[in-house]
Amino acid sequence: GDSVTQMEGPVTLSEEACLTINCTYTATGYPSLFWYVQYPGEGLQLLLKATKADDKGSNKGFEATYRKETTSFHLEKGSVQVSDSAVYFCASFTGNQFYFGTGTSLTVIP
Amino acid sequence: DADVTQTPRNRITKTGKRIMLECSQTKGHDRMYWYRQDPGLGLRLIYYSFDVKDINKGEISDGYSVSRQAQAKFSLSLESAIPNQTALYFCATSLSSGNTIYFGEGSWLTVV
Numbered sequence: 001g002d003s004v005t006q007m008e009g010p011v012t013l014s015e016e017a018c019l020t021i022n023c024t025y026t027a028t029g030y031p032s033l034f035w036y037v038q039y040p041g042e043g044l045q046l047l048l049k050a051t052k053a054d055d056k057g058s059n060k061g062f063e064a065t066y067r068k069e070t071t072s073f074h075l076e077k078g079s080v081q082v083s084d085s086a087v088y089f090c091a092s093f094t095g096n097q098f099y100f101g102t103g104t105s106l107t108v109i110p
Numbered sequence: 111d112a113d114v115t116q117t118p119r120n121r122i123t124k125t126g127k128r129i130m131l132e133c134s135q136t137k138g139h140d141r142m143y144w145y146r147q148d149p150g151l152g153l154r155l156i157y158y159s160f161d162v163k164d165i166n167k168g169e170i171s172d173g174y175s176v177s178r179q180a181q182a183k184f185s186l187s188l189e190s191a192i193p194n195q196t197a198l199y200f201c202a203t204s205l206s207s208g209n210t211i212y213f214g215e216g217s218w219l220t221v222v
Contacts (some may be wrong), residue, residue: 032209032210043114043213043214043215044213045213046151049210051209064208089152091211093210093211098211100152103152103153
């Protein structure tokens with residue numbers, strides 16, 4: 001069945017370091033792909049999305065490219081800030097269903 | 111004001127008690143969901159409703175029930191709470207014609 005697998009955490013980075021959180025998907029069709037972010041004490045917020053192959057989603061300095069050939073949607077940011085500390089969820093939507101990864105906790109230290 | 115509102119935001123209840131979590135939305139979405147979040151397990155779907163007359167079980171529906179009182183309201187009940195139902199619960203909504211899901215701020219439930 002359809003599923004999303006993302007990198008295990010937790011991840012700890014120093015401020016201004018580069019971030020990559022890996023995400024791969026399995027799908028019977030052509031899913032839309034998402035990254036959601038959950039800040040401490042809050043609900044999940046949509047960070048970015050891509051709806052077809054080779055699309056790049058971007059927001060707040062984060063970006064991810066929909067790679068059909070590798071079934072991946074890795075989240076990247078060139079220079080993280082303390083305020084980026086949160087849990088990040090990769091997700092897909094296909095066949096009227098949403099599928100979520102288990103989340104990756106990111107802590108950025110000054 | 112939040113588009114997806116959950117009440118209560120925090121609740122401590124005793125084993126065996128009935129508890130209801132309520133969700134209301136102003137987004138005009140026809141689909142609503144209840145998820146549970148546990149550390150290391152991510153989000154797990156409890157129930158979902160594609161419209162007022164269409165309610166479906168998710169992957170972990172045992173011990174839970176739901177009611178879709180109106181398009182904008184979807185409540186989750188624990189008929190007899192047990193400690194392993196201690197978790198963070200999220201309500202979410204989406205459009206049948208859309209592909210994005212929107213979450214409430216969550217309800218922390220502790221069963222002692």
